[in-house]
Amino acid sequence: MPVDRSDTDPGLLDREHAEVALAAAGDRRAFERLYRTHVDRVYSICVRMVNDRGRAEELTQDVFVRAWEKLSQFRGESAFGTWLHRLAVNFVLNERKAERRRQDRLTDVEDLDDVSEGKAQRDWSPAIAVDLEAAIQLLPPGAKQVFILHDVEGFTHEEIGQMLGVTSGGTKAQLHRARLLLRKALQR
Amino acid sequence: MTSNSGSSFNCDAFDALLPDLVEDNVVEGARRAAEAHAAGCARCRSLLADLTEIRADAARLPVLKPSRDLWDGISARIETPAIDFQQHGARQQRVRWQMAAAAVALVTVTASATWMIARQASESRTVPETALASNSAPADTSPFRLVAAYDDEISALRKRLADRPGGIDSATNALITQNFRVIDEAIARVRIALDSAPSNALLEHQLRRAYDAKLNTLRQIAALQTD
Numbered sequence: 001m002p003v004d005r006s007d008t009d010p011g012l013l014d015r016e017h018a019e020v021a022l023a024a025a026g027d028r029r030a031f032e033r034l035y036r037t038h039v040d041r042v043y044s045i046c047v048r049m050v051n052d053r054g055r056a057e058e059l060t061q062d063v064f065v066r067a068w069e070k071l072s073q074f075r076g077e078s079a080f081g082t083w084l085h086r087l088a089v090n091f092v093l094n095e096r097k098a099e100r101r102r103q104d105r106l107t108d109v110e111d112l113d114d115v116s117e118g119k120a121q122r123d124w125s126p127a128i129a130v131d132l133e134a135a136i137q138l139l140p141p142g143a144k145q146v147f148i149l150h151d152v153e154g155f156t157h158e159e160i161g162q163m164l165g166v167t168s169g170g171t172k173a174q175l176h177r178a179r180l181l182l183r184k185a186l187q188r
Numbered sequence: 189m190t191s192n193s194g195s196s197f198n199c200d201a202f203d204a205l206l207p208d209l210v211e212d213n214v215v216e217g218a219r220r221a222a223e224a225h226a227a228g229c230a231r232c233r234s235l236l237a238d239l240t241e242i243r244a245d246a247a248r249l250p251v252l253k254p255s256r257d258l259w260d261g262i263s264a265r266i267e268t269p270a271i272d273f274q275q276h277g278a279r280q281q282r283v284r285w286q287m288a289a290a291a292v293a294l295v296t297v298t299a300s301a302t303w304m305i306a307r308q309a310s311e312s313r314t315v316p317e318t319a320l321a322s323n324s325a326p327a328d329t330s331p332f333r334l335v336a337a338y339d340d341e342i343s344a345l346r347k348r349l350a351d352r353p354g355g356i357d358s359a360t361n362a363l364i365t366q367n368f369r370v371i372d373e374a375i376a377r378v379r380i381a382l383d384s385a386p387s388n389a390l391l392e393h394q395l396r397r398a399y400d401a402k403l404n405t406l407r408q409i410a411a412l413q414t415d
Contacts, residue, residue, distance in 0.1 A: 018337040025400040026407050027341055028266060035259055044252040057254045064262045132245050151246035176207040179239045184240070 024071040135185040147178035231282040292311040
């Protein structure tokens with residue numbers, strides 16, 4: 001589960017739940033305060049998943065609008081941040097699926113349980129000096145999603161499996177593949 | 189692939205265990221065997237060190253910031269929908285009736301729930317007249333921490349309404365006063381019941397509901413006045 005400060009600070013959790021209650025009742029100022037607290041994390045998820053800052057900003061706005069619409073469904077069983085980050089991931093994943101359908105680029109869609117490295121290896125050049133952030137963007141889509149969600153954002157394999165509609169065994173295989181590819185890219 | 193001669197734990201076995209080793213998710217016996225193999229195998233030792241480092245580096249990646257404030261775009265999309273001018277009069281009348289009905293329904297439900305919970309408490313109490321009539325500040329106990337936030341929002345909204353040119357018309361003002369009296373009565377009942385059962389989730393829910401009713405009353409009036 002992603003790290004959220006309010007998960008470990010009961011006072012912060014209470015204050016945030018009060019803000020959510022206000023926002024759910026229609027208070028836009030309370031919702032703006034929630035936005036200010038969480039916008040950077042939501043944006044980070046978006047930009048790492050789509051690798052396009054402008055598109056990530058649009059998606060971040062979409063995520064908060066969707067959150068506003070769904071606030072009444074927040075039950076307070078987890079920190080608001082955890083709920084919001086999960087909503088962001090699901091939103092971005094759905095948008096990407098829709099974009100792929102629109103662009104009719106189904107050939108790029110990977111089977112998450114396929115861990116062959118054929119296409120990915122061709123894109124990896126040992127001569128390219130890349131930092132980890134850039135190297136992540138070179139990963140094949142399936143491996144990249146799982147790596148970002150697990151190693152960067154801290155979701156569990158079970159959570160990722162639910163979000164992506166695959167088994168946790170599939171996400172573990174993709175994660176290992178991603179780490180091996182990153183090692184190669186970073187020439188470690 | 190290098191095998192570890194003289195041991196049943198070779199590089200193939202190490203590779204099979206590697207994902208779980210990186211996530212520190214192996215039983216003690218298997219970990220010891222893997223570490224013993226890695227101690228004598230540079231390839232496996234470096235593989236484990238590199239993947240563990242990549243995992244740690246990923247967890248330390250910084251939180252990124254958008255290049256601009258995105259709030260204005262969000263705010264514009266969650267604005268209260270515009271009210272049709274021609275329907276304004278009818279709508280205002282309808283909203284008034286809805287507000288009155290909601291307040292009555294709220295106090296009925298709240299009174300029933302509160303009565304049932306209070307009845308289960310060891311001591312039964314009588315609601316003091318002063319508590320029913322007042323809109324006093326919340327007690328400084330755990331269930332009331334959210335009340336302060338509600339009170340702030342309600343005060344800010346009332347001030348904003350009062351500061352508007354022309355203020356609030358007398359019919360609306362009378363309805364606000366009447367509704368708030370009903371809602372405040374519900375709040376007072378819940379707060380007294382919370383004294384007996386401070387961690388009761390149903391009571392806390394009722395308290396939120398009552399405050400939501402106050403906020404929504406003011407918001408509906410604000411929406412009508414901006415039309």
